[in-house]
Each structure stands twice: as C-alpha cells, then as structure tokens.
Amino acid sequence: MTSRLIPEVDFARDGKQTGFIRLFHSTHASAYGYIPIPIVVVKNGEGPTAFFSAGNHGDEYEGQIALTNLVKWLTPEKIKGRVIILPMANFPAAMAGRRVSPIDDVNMNRIFPGDPDGTVTRQIAHYIDSELLPLADLVIDLHSGGSSLMYVPCALARQSDDPALYQKQLAALRAFGAPFTYIQGGAQGQGGDQTLGSGAARRGKIALGTELGGSGTLTPAGLAIAERGLRNLLVHLGILGQEEWVEPPVPTRFLDVRGQDYYIYAPENGLFEPLVELGEEVQPGQPAARIHFPETPWLPPVEIAFKAGGLVMCKRIPARTMRGDCLFHLASDLAGV
Amino acid sequence: MTSRLIPEVDFARDGKQTGFIRLFHSTHASAYGYIPIPIVVVKNGEGPTAFFSAGNHGDEYEGQIALTNLVKWLTPEKIKGRVIILPMANFPAAMAGRRVSPIDDVNMNRIFPGDPDGTVTRQIAHYIDSELLPLADLVIDLHSGGSSLMYVPCALARQSDDPALYQKQLAALRAFGAPFTYIQGGAQGQGGDQTLGSGAARRGKIALGTELGGSGTLTPAGLAIAERGLRNLLVHLGILGQEEWVEPPVPTRFLDVRGQDYYIYAPENGLFEPLVELGEEVQPGQPAARIHFPETPWLPPVEIAFKAGGLVMCKRIPARTMRGDCLFHLASDLAGV
Amino acid sequence: MTSRLIPEVDFARDGKQTGFIRLFHSTHASAYGYIPIPIVVVKNGEGPTAFFSAGNHGDEYEGQIALTNLVKWLTPEKIKGRVIILPMANFPAAMAGRRVSPIDDVNMNRIFPGDPDGTVTRQIAHYIDSELLPLADLVIDLHSGGSSLMYVPCALARQSDDPALYQKQLAALRAFGAPFTYIQGGAQGQGGDQTLGSGAARRGKIALGTELGGSGTLTPAGLAIAERGLRNLLVHLGILGQEEWVEPPVPTRFLDVRGQDYYIYAPENGLFEPLVELGEEVQPGQPAARIHFPETPWLPPVEIAFKAGGLVMCKRIPARTMRGDCLFHLASDLAGV
Amino acid sequence: MTSRLIPEVDFARDGKQTGFIRLFHSTHASAYGYIPIPIVVVKNGEGPTAFFSAGNHGDEYEGQIALTNLVKWLTPEKIKGRVIILPMANFPAAMAGRRVSPIDDVNMNRIFPGDPDGTVTRQIAHYIDSELLPLADLVIDLHSGGSSLMYVPCALARQSDDPALYQKQLAALRAFGAPFTYIQGGAQGQGGDQTLGSGAARRGKIALGTELGGSGTLTPAGLAIAERGLRNLLVHLGILGQEEWVEPPVPTRFLDVRGQDYYIYAPENGLFEPLVELGEEVQPGQPAARIHFPETPWLPPVEIAFKAGGLVMCKRIPARTMRGDCLFHLASDLAGV
Amino acid sequence: MTSRLIPEVDFARDGKQTGFIRLFHSTHASAYGYIPIPIVVVKNGEGPTAFFSAGNHGDEYEGQIALTNLVKWLTPEKIKGRVIILPMANFPAAMAGRRVSPIDDVNMNRIFPGDPDGTVTRQIAHYIDSELLPLADLVIDLHSGGSSLMYVPCALARQSDDPALYQKQLAALRAFGAPFTYIQGGAQGQGGDQTLGSGAARRGKIALGTELGGSGTLTPAGLAIAERGLRNLLVHLGILGQEEWVEPPVPTRFLDVRGQDYYIYAPENGLFEPLVELGEEVQPGQPAARIHFPETPWLPPVEIAFKAGGLVMCKRIPARTMRGDCLFHLASDLAGV
Amino acid sequence: MTSRLIPEVDFARDGKQTGFIRLFHSTHASAYGYIPIPIVVVKNGEGPTAFFSAGNHGDEYEGQIALTNLVKWLTPEKIKGRVIILPMANFPAAMAGRRVSPIDDVNMNRIFPGDPDGTVTRQIAHYIDSELLPLADLVIDLHSGGSSLMYVPCALARQSDDPALYQKQLAALRAFGAPFTYIQGGAQGQGGDQTLGSGAARRGKIALGTELGGSGTLTPAGLAIAERGLRNLLVHLGILGQEEWVEPPVPTRFLDVRGQDYYIYAPENGLFEPLVELGEEVQPGQPAARIHFPETPWLPPVEIAFKAGGLVMCKRIPARTMRGDCLFHLASDLAGV
Numbered sequence A, B, C, D, E, F: 001m002t003s004r005l006i007p008e009v010d011f012a013r014d015g016k017q018t019g020f021i022r023l024f025h026s027t028h029a030s031a032y033g034y035i036p037i038p039i040v041v042v043k044n045g046e047g048p049t050a051f052f053s054a055g056n057h058g059d060e061y062e063g064q065i066a067l068t069n070l071v072k073w074l075t076p077e078k079i080k081g082r083v084i085i086l087p088m089a090n091f092p093a094a095m096a097g098r099r100v101s102p103i104d105d106v107n108m109n110r111i112f113p114g115d116p117d118g119t120v121t122r123q124i125a126h127y128i129d130s131e132l133l134p135l136a137d138l139v140i141d142l143h144s145g146g147s148s149l150m151y152v153p154c155a156l157a158r159q160s161d162d163p164a165l166y167q168k169q170l171a172a173l174r175a176f177g178a179p180f181t182y183i184q185g186g187a188q189g190q191g192g193d194q195t196l197g198s199g200a201a202r203r204g205k206i207a208l209g210t211e212l213g214g215s216g217t218l219t220p221a222g223l224a225i226a227e228r229g230l231r232n233l234l235v236h237l238g239i240l241g242q243e244e245w246v247e248p249p250v251p252t253r254f255l256d257v258r259g260q261d262y263y264i265y266a267p268e269n270g271l272f273e274p275l276v277e278l279g280e281e282v283q284p285g286q287p288a289a290r291i292h293f294p295e296t297p298w299l300p301p302v303e304i305a306f307k308a309g310g311l312v313m314c315k316r317i318p319a320r321t322m323r324g325d326c327l328f329h330l331a332s333d334l335a336g337v
Helices: A060-074 A091-096 A119-136 A163-177 A196-202 A218-239 B062-073 B093-098 B120-135 B163-176 B198-200 B220-237 C062-073 C090-095 C120-135 C163-175 C196-202 C220-237 D062-071 D091-096 D120-135 D163-178 D196-202 D220-237 E064-074 E091-096 E122-135 E162-175 E196-202 E220-237 F062-073 F091-096 F120-135 F163-176 F197-202 F220-237
Strands: A015-024 A034-044 A049-054 A081-086 A140-143 A150-151 A155-158 A179-183 A206-211 A253-257 A263-265 A270-274 A286-293 A302-305 A312-315 A326-332 B015-024 B034-044 B049-054 B083-086 B140-143 B149-152 B154-158 B180-184 B204-213 B252-259 B261-264 B271-272 B287-291 B302-305 B310-316 B327-333 C015-022 C032-043 C049-056 C081-086 C138-143 C149-151 C154-158 C180-184 C204-210 C253-257 C262-266 C270-274 C289-291 C302-305 C310-314 C324-334 D013-024 D035-043 D049-054 D081-086 D138-143 D148-153 D154-158 D180-184 D206-211 D253-257 D264-265 D270-274 D287-292 D304-305 D310-316 D326-333 E015-023 E034-044 E048-054 E081-086 E139-145 E149-151 E155-157 E180-184 E205-213 E251-258 E261-265 E270-274 E286-292 E302-305 E310-316 E326-333 F015-023 F034-044 F048-054 F081-086 F139-143 F149-151 F155-157 F182-183 F206-211 F254-256 F263-265 F270-274 F287-292 F302-305 F310-316 F324-335
Touching: A034 D287, A049 A060, A049 A119, A049 A218, A049 B154, A049 C253, A049 C262, A049 F034, A060 A081, A060 A218, A060 B154, A060 B287, A081 A119, A091 A119, A119 A196, A140 B015, A155 A196, A155 C253, A163 A179, A163 A206, A163 A218, A163 E180, A163 F324, A179 A312, A179 D326, A179 F015, A196 A206, A196 B083, A196 F254, A206 A218, A263 C032, A270 A312, A270 A326, A270 B062, A286 A326, A286 B062, A302 F310, B015 B120, B015 F139, B049 B062, B049 B120, B049 B220, B062 B083, B062 B140, B062 B220, B083 B120, B093 B120, B120 B198, B140 B198, B154 B198, B163 B180, B163 B204, B163 B220, B163 D270, B198 B204, B204 B220, B252 C062, B261 C324, B271 B327, B287 B327, C015 C120, C015 D035, C015 E220, C032 C090, C049 C062, C049 C120, C062 C138, C062 C220, C062 F270, C062 F287, C081 C120, C090 C120, C090 F197, C090 F220, C120 C196, C120 D154, C138 C196, C138 C220, C138 F155, C154 C163, C154 C196, C154 D120, C163 C180, C163 C204, C163 C220, C180 C262, C180 C310, C196 C204, C196 E220, C196 E270, C220 E220, C220 F270, C262 E162, C270 C324, C270 F062, C270 F220, C289 C324, C289 F062, C324 E081, C324 E261, D013 D120, D035 D091, D049 D062, D049 D220, D062 D138, D062 D220, D062 E286, D081 D120, D091 D120, D120 D196, D138 D220, D154 D196, D163 D180, D163 D220, D180 D310, D180 F034, D196 D206, D220 E270, D270 D310, D270 D326, D270 E064, D270 E220, D287 D326, D287 E064, E015 E122, E034 E091, E034 E261, E048 E064, E048 E122, E048 E220, E064 E139, E064 E220, E091 E122, E091 F163, E122 E196, E139 E220, E155 E162, E155 E196, E162 E180, E162 E205, E162 E220, E162 F302, E196 E205, E205 E220, E270 E310, E286 E326, F034 F091, F048 F062, F048 F120, F048 F220, F062 F139, F081 F120, F081 F310, F091 F120, F120 F197, F139 F197, F139 F220, F155 F163, F155 F197, F163 F206, F270 F310, F270 F324
Parallel strands: A049 A081, A049 A140, A140 A206, A155 A179, A179 A253, B049 B083, B049 B140, B140 B204, B154 B180, B180 B252, C049 C081, C049 C138, C138 C204, C154 C180, C180 C253, D049 D081, D049 D138, D138 D206, D154 D180, D180 D253, E048 E081, E048 E139, E139 E205, E155 E180, E180 E251, F048 F081, F048 F139, F139 F206, F155 F182, F182 F254
Antiparallel strands: A015 A034, A034 A081, A150 A312, A155 A206, A253 A326, A263 A326, A270 A286, A286 A302, A312 A326, B015 B034, B034 B083, B149 B310, B154 B204, B252 B327, B261 B327, B271 B287, B287 B302, B310 B327, C015 C032, C032 C081, C149 C310, C154 C204, C253 C324, C262 C324, C270 C289, C289 C302, C310 C324, D013 D035, D035 D081, D148 D310, D154 D206, D253 D326, D264 D326, D270 D287, D287 D304, D310 D326, E015 E034, E034 E081, E149 E310, E155 E205, E251 E326, E261 E326, E270 E286, E286 E302, E310 E326, F015 F034, F034 F081, F149 F310, F155 F206, F254 F324, F263 F324, F270 F287, F287 F302, F310 F324
C-alpha cells in the first residue's frame, strides 16, 4: 500500500529544498491539520544518495543537532549526488523530548516496516521505509542512549549476510570514525528486525547506526563525532570532495555484542548503585551493581555480578529501577577486522 | 496546630528503632490506610542529636543510599547521643523517582513550614518542621541536582545572621569535607525561606545541605563523599568517636553564589547545546550555550553568553528546553574563609 | 466568611420543596455553570429539624438510596417539624461513584469545616457546616465501607464530652436500631475532627453516623436497616407519629473501638488473603491474614497476627494491597450501656 | 506578604521596556526554571498610568492580540505618563488556549487577591494585585466569552459605591465606545469579589472590563473595537494626544444585568438547541431552548422558557451540555445614564 | 469476518422499531457490559432503503438533532420502503461531545472499512460498513465542521467514477437543497478512502454528506437545512409522498474543491487572526491571515496569503494554532452542472 | 510468526525451574528492559502436561494465590509428567490489580490468538497461544468475577464439538469438583472465540475455566475450591498419585447458560438495587432490580424484571451503573449429564 504522507520537496529536483512531510492527522483540535515533519534535500546531478536520520527516538540529541547544523552548511555546489536529511524522524516524540511518541505511545524503532493506515508513528515508519529508504545507497540512523541509558560513543551495524555488503559496512564505519564501533550478529540485539536500520538492510542498503551519548542530554564529544563522521561518510561516498575529510584522532575499535549474557538486568525493584564505570573492562563474576531498598532501609541490598567479561559500553542512568531493567551492556573485541 | 502523623518509634528511648511514620491518607483504594515513611532512630544516653534527611526530592539518590547504608551500620554501642535518619523524606516522590510528589504534585522543598491539614506533601513537611527539627542540634538535608540538573559535588549552607552560628556552619561544612562548599547569602537563592534547611535555620539549628550529583542517576563519587561526610559530621558533633574520622583528600573550596546574573536561562524553546563543561572557569561574555531549532532546521541557532564570570557548578541535563529553564549556575570564590 | 453557594429552596417555608444547591464552578467547558447538588426540604410548622445526609463518599450507596426513597415518601402532612435531605452531599464524587471528588481529588469527610473559597469539595463542606448543620437538632451522615472496605452493618457516634448529649446520642442510636453500634472515644478514630459528624458535634448537635455495608455495592440488608432506622429516628424526634415506628428485630449491640492496636495493617505490598471472616470473634495472636507475592511465586507469604482480641467489624475488600493498607478493624463490647 | 515574582522591567524608568515577569517554578523537568510572563512598560515623564491586561482567561483572544499590536505601536514619544501591558496575564493558560491553567487547573479570575505562596495561578494573581494594580489609575482587563460562551461585543464595569468613581467609570466606558456596555450592581454577577476587576476596585481604581466575542475564536469585529477602545482610553486619560481619538460609529448602549432570573440554565444533560439569537429582544415566557436526547432519540426534548425579558447578550456555544450549564444571559436597558 | 455487534432491531420487519446496537465491551468497571448505540428502523413493505447517519464525529450536532427529531416524526404509515436512522454513529464520541472516541482516541471517519476485532471505534465502523451500508440504496452521513472548523452550510459528494451513479448523486444533492454543494474529485480530499461515505461508494450506493455548520455548536440555520433536506431526500427516493416536499428557497450552488492549494495552513505556532470571512470570494495573493506571538509581543506577526482564488467555504475556529493547522479551505464554481 | 518473548526456563528439562518469561518492552524509562512474567515448570520424566494459568484478568485472585501456593508445594518427586504454572498471565494487569493492562488498556481474554508484533498484552496472548498451549494436554484458566461481578463458585467449559473431547471435559470438571459447573454452547457466551480457553480448544486440548468469586477480593471458599480442584485435576491426569485426591463435599451441579435472555442489563444510568440474591432460583417476570436516580431524587426508580427463569449465578457489584451494564446472569440445569 501507498503512504498517505505528502512531501513538500521533490526528491528528483536539483538544488536545496527545505520543507515538511505532511502527515494528515484529523483531531478534535484540528480537523484538517497535518503534522509537519521537517525534511531537507540537497541534490546536484547524478551520484550516490545518502539518507541521514535522527530523532527516531525523540530524547536522543547528538544526531538531531548534527543534522540541524549540516542542513545549514550543505549546498548543492559542495556536493555531487544527493543528501536527504530527516533531523526529527519521529517529530511528535522529538518535540516532546520523549523516546516514544506522545500521540500513540509507540517506539518508532520497534515497528518497522510500519503501516500506512496505522497510528501516527506507524505511518511515519512506513513512509520512511517505503519512500525514503529506496532512494538511498547508504543510510545512517543517529541514536544515543536516550533518557534511560548512557553509551560510550560508538557507531554500529548489524552484520549483513552478504559478505560484499558487510565489507561496505565496515568501510563506511571506518570512515565514520567513532572511537568504538560494534557489530551485531544476525537477528540478535535490541530491536530485532523492527528497526529503521533493519528496514534499510532488508532493501540491501549500507545500513549504519550510532549510539553517541545518552541520559537525555547533549554530550559535546558525541556531537563532534557525529559532525565529523557525517562529513567523512559523504566524502567516503564521493558526495563531498576529499578536501572535506577530517582524519579521526584514533582508528575505531571494533567490538562484538554477543548474547543475552552480555546484558545485566535488575533482579528487583529498588535503587541501582553501579559498581563499575562506562568504558571499564570487567571480568566474569565481578560485582556489577547493588539494588538498595530505602523504603525498608534496614534490609540489606541485593548484589549482582557480571556473567561475562568485556568492555562496559552502556549503563543505566536512572537509579530508581524495576525488575527487568537493563543495567549494563558489555562488548568484546571483534575478531577478524 | 499539631501534626496528625504518628511515628512508630519513640525518640526518647535508647537503642536502635526502625519503623514508619504513619501518614493516614484515606483514598478510594484504601479508606483507612497510611503512607509508611521509613524512619530510624539510634540513641545512646545523653548527647547531641543529628537529623539526617534525604529523598526530599525523590529523584536525588546519593543521600537516599548513603542513609540506607548508614542505617545498617549504626548501632547504639557506636554512638553517644542520638541520630535520626529519614532516608525518603517525601516518600511518595521517592518511590516514584520524581522530584515532586505524584499524589499532590507538590515540591516539598518549596513549602516549608508545611501545613498539618494540607495535602500529603504539606503534612510531611509540617511533621518534619514541627516534630523532627526541634529535636536536632544539626540538620543536613542531602540533595543532588535531580533529573534536570547536574552539580559538581558540593555541600552548602545559607549563611546564618548569627555570627556564632555561622562559624558553627563553617566548621561543620569543613568536617563534611565535600570538594566544594557554597554559601548562600540572606534570603537569596533557589527555594528562599520555604526549604527544609530554612525551617531548620528558623529554629536556630546548624542547617546544612548538599548537591552531590544529579541527572536522576547515582554518582559513585557523590555517594562516597556523602558517606564520609556523614560520619565525619557525627565525629565532629561527638556522637561518633574520633576513630571514625576520615580525612577528606583535599580541603573543601568555599564558594559564593551571588545574584541572578550567576544564573543562565534559556531565551527560547529548543535544544540546548552547552558550550562549557561543569567545573570550568568562565569569563563574562564567553559563549555559554546555543539553542537549536531542528523543527525548522534551516533557521540559525540562538547563542547566549555568560553575564558574569566564575566556576560552572551546575548545568542543565535535558537538551529539550523551554524559555526560562536554568542552563548554568556559576559561583565565585568566597572571601574571608 | 459566607458561603457562595445558593440554594433553590427556602428552609423556612412550609411544604415540600425540591431543587438544587447551586455551586458556581467556572470551567473551560462551562464558564458560568453551576454544579447542581440535589436537596429536599419537607416542613410542617414548628418542631425539631432532622438533617439526613448521604453521598459524602460517592461510592457508599445504602444511604443514597434510602434517602432517595425517603424523598418520595415524605410529605408535609406526615410530619411535624422539618426534615432536610441531602442524598448526594459530595455530588461530583457520587455521580462518579468514587470516594473522593473527581474535580479536586478531595475526600470531603477529611476537610470539615471546609472553606468558602477553596476547591469544589471544600466549598460544599463549608456550606453544609455553616448553613445546614446550624438548622438541625439531629444530624445523621450515612456511610458504608466504600470501595475498599466491608463492614458489619452498624450505626455509630463519637462520644460527646457533654454527658447529657451523650445520653441523647445513645437514645437516638437505640432508636435507629442497627444490629451493631459502635462508640468512638475522644478525637480518636478515622477522620478525627475533620468529618461532617465532628462539625455537627462542634455545634452541639446529636451527631450520628452509619457504616452499612461496603465494597462499592448495595447490600439489601443495609438498605433495609437504613430505611427503618431513619423513620425510627423521625419518630424518636417526634417529627413522625408513633404509628411509623418499626421495632428492630434485635436490640443493637454496643461496641467500643479502642486504639491503633484494633486496626491491622498490611506490612508489605502483595495480595491479601483474609484468615478470618467479618463478624467473627478473634483472640490476640490469632493469624489474621497472609500477604502473597505471585510476582515471585516461589517466595513464602508473610503472615500477620491480631494484636488484640474482639469482633471483626470491618475488612478490606481489594486483594491487591500496599504496605499501610488497613486489613481489619476490631471492636469490643462497650461497658456501661 | 511580598510576591516572590521578579520583573525584568523597572516600572519607574522612562522609555519602552520589554521583558518577562519571572515566576520561579521548580519542577521535575526544570529544577530552577521560571515561567516567563511577558510584560511591556512604556513611560514618558509624569502622568497617569493605564494598566491593560488580557489572557486572564487563556482562550479569549481579542484582548491578547489587541495588546500584542499595541506593544509594537506604542512609543515613549507618543505618550505622557505610563502604560503597562500584560498581554498573557495567566501565561500557562494562554499558551495552552485554555480558560484555566493547565498547571493547577485554577481559573485566575475567581481567586483574587491571590496568594504569594499558593500554586502558580494564585502567585500570578497576587503579583498583579499587590504589585501592578497599585501602580495604575485605570485598569482594563480584556475578556471575551471564552470557549463556552459567545457575547455581543461589550464593555463593562461593576458599579462603584463611590458616586464620583462611578462617574469616572461611565466616562471611561463612553470613551472605550463598545456597541454595548453593561453595568453590574454590587457583589452580583459572575466572579463576585474574586476577579481582577474586583481587586482593582478594592484599590479605588477606575476598573473596567470587556466581553468582546467568544467561542475560543478571534472575531475581527471585537478586535477592532478593542484596538479603537484602548487608544481612546489613553486619549481620555491624557496619555495619548487628542489626535489619536477615533469616534465610535455609534454611542454605546448602556445595559443593566440584574439577578439570577436573567440567566437561563440547562435543566438536563443533553444537546442544546437555541431558539433565539444573540442580540435578539425576548419576552418572559418565550421559548429559549430545547434539550435533546439522541442517546434515546424516541424521547421528546425538554423545552425551557425565559423567566425575564431583555436583550440576549450571551449564549452558550457547545451543544453538548450538562444540567447547570448557563445557556443564555439577558440584559435590560440601564436607567439614568 | 462477521461483526460481533448485535442489533436489537430486525431490519426485515415492518413497523417502527427502536433499540440499540449492542457492542460488547468488557472493562474493569463492567465485565459483561455493552455500549448501547441507538438505532431506529421504520419499514413499510417493499421500496428503497435510505440510511441516515450522524454523530460519526461526536461534536457535530445538526445531524444528531435532525435525526433525533426525524425518529419521532416518522411512522410506517407515512412511508413506503425503509429508513434506517443512526443518530449517534460513534456513540462514545457523541456522548462526550468529542470528534474522536474517548475510548480509543480514534477518528471513526478515517478508518473505514473498520475491523471486527479492532478497538471499539473500529468495530462500529466495521458494523456500519458490513451490516448497514449493504441494506441501503442511498446513504447520507451528516457532518458539520466540528469543534475546530466552521463551514458555510453545504452538502457534498465524492464524484463517482460511474457516470450514471454520478448523475444520481447530483439529483439527490439537488433534492437535498443545501445553499452550497461541493463535489470532490477522485481520492482527493480530507479522509480519502477511509470515510463512511467512501465505504458506501465502494458498495455502489448513492453516497452523500454534509457540512452544516461547526464550532461545536448547533446552528439553527444548518438544522433547518438538514430537516428539509432529509425529508426531500425521502420524497426524491419515493419513500415519502410528494406532499412532504419543501422547495429550497434557492437552488444549490455547485462548487468544486481542487488540490492542496485551496487549503491554507498555519506556518507557525501562535494566535490566528483571520483577514477574510466565511462566504467571501478571495483572489490569489490576497492576505488570508496573521499569526501573532503574544508570548513575545514585541515580535511582528507572520502574514499568509491565498495561493488560489475562490469562495471561502471553511475556516478554523480556535485562535490558538499550531504549524500545520488548516486555517481556510476554498472552493470554486463547478463547471458543467 | 514466532514470538519475540524469551523464557528463562527450559520446558523439556526435568526438575523444578522458576524464572520469568522476558517480554522486551523498550520505553522512555527503560530502553532495553523486559517485563518479567513469572513462570514455573515442574517436570519428571514422561507423562501428560497440565497448563495452569491465572491473572489473565489482573483483578481476579483465587487463581493467582492458588497457583502461588501450588508452586511452593509441587516438587518433581511428587509428579509424573509436567506441570506448567503461570500465576500472573497478564503480568502488568495483575501487578496493577486491574482487569485490563495499564500499558495498552487491552483485555487479554478478548484478543486470542494474540499478535507477536502487537502491543504488550497481544504479545503475551500470542506467546501463550503459540508456545505454551501446544505443550499441554489439559488447560485451565482460573478466573473469578473481577471487580465488577460476583459469581457463585463454579468451573466451566465451552462444549467441544468433538463428542470424545466433550466427555473428557466433563470428566475433568467432575474431578475439579466445584459446587457448580456450567457448560457454554457453541460460540455463545462472553468472549466468544477470543479467550485463552478458545485458543486451547482450537488446538484440541481439554480446555477448562473457573469463576470462583469476584468483587476484586479474595474469597477463602473460592480459594479452597481452587486448591482442591487443581490437585484433583493432577490426580485425574495421572500426574499426581491417587493419594492426593480429596473428594469434593458434594458432586458438582451442571448448569447450562443459554442465550441473551439469561442476561439482565441496566436500561439507564443510575444506582443499581438488586432484588434477588446470588444462588437464588428466579421465575420469568420476577422483579430483578431497580435503577435509582439520586441526582433527581424526586423521580421514581426504573424496575426491571427477569425474562427467563433460572439460578442467579452472577451479579453486578458496583451500584453505580451505566445503560448496558450486565446486572445478573442466570443458568438452568444442564440436561443429559
């Protein structure tokens, strides 16, 4: 089925176009109104297409600001090919500063390929999946840890089954040049086959992502990585000239995220005390966290240990926690890269 | 008027007592139920009384966990005098991990001296003010920055008008030994005369506070400062013996928080990009922040500069911001200490 | 201060008048509208005044229906004196079938004497306290256990400090003729000095109440007790003639509700299993209840015992429970009546 | 008690100042933030002070736009004296387009003189009452019917007990020049002594108001009346020169709003069908409205008649109605003006 | 799949039947309850069937009241054939006076053909689509502008691809006799193929609609048009006799609604000032509206111009507006009718 | 499609395993967290599998507690075969004590067979339907009346179309031994083909259910029936040895629930007064209930009569009622058992 969303821009036209994707949403307060999702297209002749997306989760900011800055810097004269920029992909969530949309309470990165007749977030996902992804050669969806997690700054990709495409992923990730890069295997990992990136992969695109910070704040370091990485990707694709290349200070360190044992979850409701820091290397059996119970402060805390060893690449931010919340997420060095 | 809350502990009895302050709250779901606010009293003979409080704001955790640990460590044998510990002062807010109570949406640290016939939060404040504060010689209310702010770890006091009491405040703050300590002048500063600390000051107590981290998370460094500082305060008061003293690694640096020019506020709704870091020394006129508008990404950001110079002791966490939100808060070195 | 509410009835006029008390409430949906609280006055010449109220808690129904039936049965010809009937005292709560008002989330029976400039519920309480209670010789506020409690059917009074008035209370309670009648001492008991009944007592009225069932349902037995009891009260006062008297099947059993030990509270959050039944006589130390934890079903339940002995006059209905919820409430035989 | 709000403008300084009144509101999302209530002061030397307010109810727009336009047009050079302009008095309500504040659900025009330690709306009212009203000679609070009512465009005043002040009110109302002007007697009328206008009257000011349209929309006719009327008031006071006077097309027709019989209320919940139009003259006994019951469409509607005669100056907009909603409001010609 | 809804009426039976369509909705408050959607069927022997629907949007009232009146007037004796009347199609929305259902927040006119296992609104749409529409020869779904829009009173149809059916549409619209009638082309227009009317068109019915007013109020003029038009439609179909025909005062003016350029949308969040009136003829480039910013009243407003010319047939009501809200909607004269 | 839920237990392994089914739910507060649905498997070699479920509706407690107790009592040594226990099937609803899930407002027993990509409740239903039901020979889903209904304690089954399976149902129901057992015919009855039991029946399992009390409370009698019945079922299947059999005090009485005439619904909004009691035998035409209108107490109540005769097996609890609420539900003796 065809999307009901209407873009104000013409993707086939040369030049720089700014406008909105109109998602008609007929409500009590606005019977004929639309939700205005900002979009920018810069095109100059033939060449590859890069599709840059942020605001898939509304409380992740490095990508939103990097793309907002890129919109103002990019001109048709500077490029060859096409760049499509979607800085607030889940616009209602991004305006609210929330992971999920306040309209339908849906997490956009768990519902791809979307639904043209679904609720607002499902319609946006469907538009991206069916109208924007097919236009692109390379797709990067810029994430951070959001309100509940903090990451060491990293880029990422889900390993393609196609070895040639996997090599293209690795090359693009080297160009992006984040301090860390992790590779997910198969359908493993958070979000499974329902993410924007999975949609891009299904269409055979070079599909990349990032986790550039978190805690619902903006980390200046993560923003700098994003800005350099995006330009380098455009150089890597030949859309920008080589003079725009900025060498990353250190080569990216490739990591591997293996099974559920690399994730540490809260066993009880309570207050989470981390016993290790982001970026630390830990051993199996090492104490990871305590859960405290100040509502009955005379009870002892519960202590949890790591089941596997590795690099602490992600930790939970809010101390108030529920059984089942993810507290840490490890990674190990990727063999063979 | 007398509080309607009923404590399960007897403050005059020797020994270690644990229990709840019962706040009867007759609701649709529980007509005769009470809200169980945990409290612990440890007493051994005559001597001074320390009153330690945390969870005044429910999303500030260093204090809650430090007191939960202290409850288990303290025994009557170890002390001389009395320690009263309230780890979740605004219990409904603390259970929800929210700054304000989910029951009445009230910020407990803006309503002292409370009201015995007001809503739940006002009743708690009144109980603390009228029943607990009078028992104490020294009061410390442990705060952190909460969900929206992050602080360099510091202790604080509002300067008493009574020079002798001010000297006692300074001595106690030195004993607490946080890396930074700031002094607020007069009725200035956030919360004015409506905080728990102001209530303690009105009663002539040595009234202290802290800001030990923030972002709604637990910072292990802040927790360590709290745990050392609380024991040192008990030694300082003579409640614990000198053998429990732990020398702070560096003497506290005293700071002064002056007028509104030391606070930087967001001039527009948008995304906040900090241009300086916590702990940095800044100059008047130096760029402080940009506000970006990704909903219209082709518009330039707004840039704001510092009006005064000083140490960046506090910054806003959430990047999504509204006109009027506080972005930074400066301090300068305190003269004459 | 004077109430802002306007009655459509004239309390000094003979005859039967029906109408509404108008509480002007200026909202987004109705700028000049009023909340229509139904009231009926039946008057015939000189004589005592009875004030009958129900719907103070909106989810207690025996009283609401008994008064709705009485409104249709009473005529000026049948009486001497005056009867004022308020079947839905907290009208917004009663229309919603909720203990507390959906407008301001206030429990009307915890805020007497009310406030003429407070929120809606406080304005109603103030009107009743300042305008209706002064008109009455005898006041009965008809309650049941509400959504969270179930009672053995009983009438009740808070013992007046004035021995003569206390005798009048006892006489009126005998006339009402519930199977059980309990007497509260002093300022003890749920609601303290903030109930409608306390307001009536402060004005020297014969102030009575009931607890006629509960569980948010209508118990036909409780309704029958209310209907007989209300007519008997009118006969007892001389407002109705002796021919309307209906002898209760058994004399009322007078009970005494003593201190906090007669109340059993949940020690943990979980599922409540009662181990005794309403109306049962229990001994100190007898098991009262278990709290189960099906979210971790391999953990054992917590068991609680009665601290005092007595008659189980009230038990909690919802099995899902929180620490601090009242599970049972005992009473013992009243000496000296 | 003194207000805690801090204005960014200096009311004593000559020139044109724009800025915000800062109302510090410490929330989960912004611990140290303020609510920015826009204010403009234009002053040139000595002379009278006019205080113009709109947005007291957030869904009334003629005043908000008229003052927004006036802010840009007024310069110190054009005036003698001072004009204080508050275009969004209840800023949170006005931003939300709601009659009452979304923060505390309070109707600001029913709580004067406010409370410096109350909820947000009460603090604003207190600031206006204690800080702004004392500065003024003449106060006009610009209202329209809001979301639930539509008015014939009119100005209004509550008749002062002081005959000299009443004459000043009448003169100012003639200068304002609305098509209709109504005078309220004594403490009668919607809002009683709790409105902004009542606050101004208590301080002996020339206190005026308007009702310039309604239905939550902007009526261009009402806006034109406001813009002409405000300038004429400034000319009338001598703040603007005579050359800015614009003669109203017709002299205002003075009306009198008498007691409760001039208001028609819905007797049942249902759909409201008006049988007369705004501006029509009606007779006692004339059918006013029907209430329909489409949920049981085979039942007949209820018909209501006018109790008094007069001019229909106000009618309810939403057809969906509840018992107690005001459907119409009449007025009659004022004698003796 | 088959609908789970159960009608209390038998559509095949002669006579007048009133009752409810039962939509079983198992909730916390009512485990086995149904939602009672009122329906009336009047039948007398063989003949065509008219299906009249209103309350598809709950805040549109001319249709709801016209059908409520028609229910009481129609008798089997008066007709030949069958009339099916559904005055509150989206019953929960209509009881709430909201465009969309308060149960699932769904706009019923954007989800046809519905879903028998979807949420409540989807189940109603499916019942209408699969059970009621097949019974009808002519379908009219009575709309008005709702809470956010006001229309010049008009009837409408989406032009059928079948020329013979299109001629039947035109004839029926002439019989209905609204002052204006507009024809939508193809799948264009608000609601696309997801409206009740589109469902009727898919089944080859004569599918009509109306827009009879708006603003969430009842316009007596729109009600009169509906009442005359519905009877004329029954005469036109031969269900009522010719003696019930009432000639419209003027023949309907046929209009054409073309593409997106005929719609004017808000470019910013702010207050909407219309610069033209409903029913006015406008030219391309003519100023349409201003958007004001009273939160920063010293900033100039934004002005928007019409891109196309035509008749202003619809305008937005609420002045508070968001980027993307529809402000006006134009139409031009339809050629060839 | 395959479920995305991950069990911590291995259903093929011998022994007693306790753990959680992990339902990953990525929210603002917990980006990578899971919902922990408790599950216990006890297995000992070959033999039949019983699947016991409770908490399908979160406010029905006999089953939740019976299974929580069974978890602790059952050991591999005691059994032959396998028992799978799911005490809180709709975990979020059960933790909230609500019939429907607070996350998606979905009634789990109206959406089988669920959806692996639907909202949380749909994912749980799909997991049960696709992963747990296929493992079982016999399935019992333990219900009670919930917050809105009270039942005489009974077991139940929907009559299988397969006569052999129907005989197995009857035998299992006799073993369960509830005082009453009712048989539903065909697709009739509440929930139709969308219940857990219908899912089990579609897979050819012996599918049973219960209704053991209600009112949102725990009835000790219902709990005792459940505990005895579950063990007897395990004996009946040969999983437990014959020594665990407990003979029911009386043989079950088989009942038949026929069509819609056996259900009594509220005809109006008001207060429900039951005129018969649970367990009573009633006659057609006998008065069943009155609906009272205390908001207009001078109006007479509406009285409703039974249309059919039978045993009153279920009645509504909340007195506040809406048109369409089910008030009673009858049954008659089942022929031929």
